[in-house]
Amino acid sequence: MTNEEIKTALIKLYECKIDFTVIQTGKKSSKVNGLYKPDTHEILLHNKNFTTNDAVMYTAIHELTHHILTTEKGVRTVKSHSGIFWATFYDLIDKAIELKLYVRERSTETTTLIKEAVDIQKKIIEAQKQLGLIIAKLYDSCQHNGERIEDVIEHDLQMTRNKAKEYMDNKMSGSNDNDEIAKAVKFAKDPAIKQAAQQAADAGKTVAQVKAIAKQKTKATDDDLESPEQLEHEAERLKKTIARLSERLMQIQEKLESI
Numbered sequence: 001m002t003n004e005e006i007k008t009a010l011i012k013l014y015e016c017k018i019d020f021t022v023i024q025t026g027k028k029s030s031k032v033n034g035l036y037k038p039d040t041h042e043i044l045l046h047n048k049n050f051t052t053n054d055a056v057m058y059t060a061i062h063e064l065t066h067h068i069l070t071t072e073k074g075v076r077t078v079k080s081h082s083g084i085f086w087a088t089f090y091d092l093i094d095k096a097i098e099l100k101l102y103v104r105e106r107s108t109e110t111t112t113l114i115k116e117a118v119d120i121q122k123k124i125i126e127a128q129k130q131l132g133l134i135i136a137k138l139y140d141s142c143q144h145n146g147e148r149i150e151d152v153i154e155h156d157l158q159m160t161r162n163k164a165k166e167y168m169d170n171k172m173s174g175s176n177d178n179d180e181i182a183k184a185v186k187f188a189k190d191p192a193i194k195q196a197a198q199q200a201a202d203a204g205k206t207v208a209q210v211k212a213i214a215k216q217k218t219k220a221t222d223d224d225l226e227s228p229e230q231l232e233h234e235a236e237r238l239k240k241t242i243a244r245l246s247e248r249l250m251q252i253q254e255k256l257e258s259i
Helices: 003-013 053-072 083-098 108-145 149-156 161-169 179-186 191-202 207-214 228-258
Strands: 021-024 034-037 042-045
Touching (some): 003 021, 003 053, 003 083, 034 053, 042 053, 108 149, 179 207, 191 207
Antiparallel strands (some): 034 042
8 A cells, every 4th residue: 555545545534634644664663563743743654564454554543543632632642542542543443444444354263262252251241240149148148147248348258349349230230241341331321321332332342432432421401401590600600710810810910020
């Protein structure tokens, strides 16, 4: 792929407000496959590291994500791979797959290992539900026998009480989600958003993508609008705050002038 072909593909994924340049360095690097230079908006790809166009696109999309976040989302450093980074990155990967700009392929060996890992995950999830049932019974047993459940959990089970509560909350769950996906869905407080997050999880989205959906805020409806009395109260509070800050600002300015 040429630099222009890569850039054309990236533009199809996201219409950036600030332009960027794609440069294949013609080099091989043992440290990184690519990097983004925020000062010049350059996406550098060490193309000697890659053997397929899909490998090139994966790294190009990674660096495009840095460009989007630093120029449009207020992220100041390209070293940060935060939750919003991975959610944005995998949203772009999903779109690239949809547009046939990137193919997610797995070898026979890798596919076999993935199946083994998924099977083990399912067994862990089922075992955690069973553990939640036992912990619930421990609460009843400790209460009946005058024992401290906190000491049993933290000393005998070597577990935090928060973790024990997680297992108990999940004991009757019909979900087959792993710990991380279940926690991501629980971020949602609004039922509609929680449902959207669960649907994303069921569709195979990543933890970061599910969490990003769960963290969305609900749109205001007519029922959410504040009353005139509430608005008047808020206006008075803000006026007092502005007056207090203005007075403090004058004091600071007077001190600065006297220095």
